[in-house]
Amino acid sequence: QVQLVESGGGLVQPGGSLTLSCVASGSTSRLNSMGWYRQAPGKQRELVATITRGGTTNYADSVKGRFTISRDNAKNTVYLQMNSLKPEDTAVYYCNALAPQQPWGQGTQVTVSS
Numbered sequence: 001q002v003q004l005v006e007s008g009g010g011l012v013q014p015g016g017s018l019t020l021s022c023v024a025s026g027s028t029s030r031l032n033s034m035g036w037y038r039q040a041p042g043k044q045r046e047l048v049a050t051i052t053r054g055g056t057t058n059y060a061d062s063v064k065g066r067f068t069i070s071r072d073n074a075k076n077t078v079y080l081q082m083n084s085l086k087p088e089d090t091a092v093y094y095c096n097a098l099a100p101q102q103p104w105g106q107g108t109q110v111t112v113s114s
Helices: none
Strands: 002-007 010-012 018-026 034-039 046-051 057-059 067-072 077-082 091-097 108-112
Touching: 002 091, 018 034, 018 091, 018 108, 034 067, 034 077, 046 067, 046 077, 057 067, 077 091
Parallel strands: 010 108
Antiparallel strands: 002 018, 018 077, 034 046, 034 091, 046 057, 067 077, 091 108
16 A cells, blocks of 8 residues: 655745645555646546656646656655646646556645736
8 A cells, every 4th residue: 555645735826836745655666657636626637747767757738848747766756846837727736656546645735826
């Protein structure tokens, strides 16, 4: 079993930046490709960025060029640097393995508003 704890969210003005962190504990050896997901009110959870254990990244079109995913395997931590934030980025952000998925953490709220 893996436990995932996200942090770093908050309230930010449009155009601002935030960095999210996700710390994994437990059976972390099973964690290969990881992803950041988000869920806005009334919408389904969507995958916004992925990273393999070797560092290959991929992004949803909606965040490409603004978000950067990275990881520190020694610290079992995945990061999401978010720049040029827009109101439509407002959501609860979660991290998880791509496959097999682990129990979801509590997420971290990101609110982009003036």
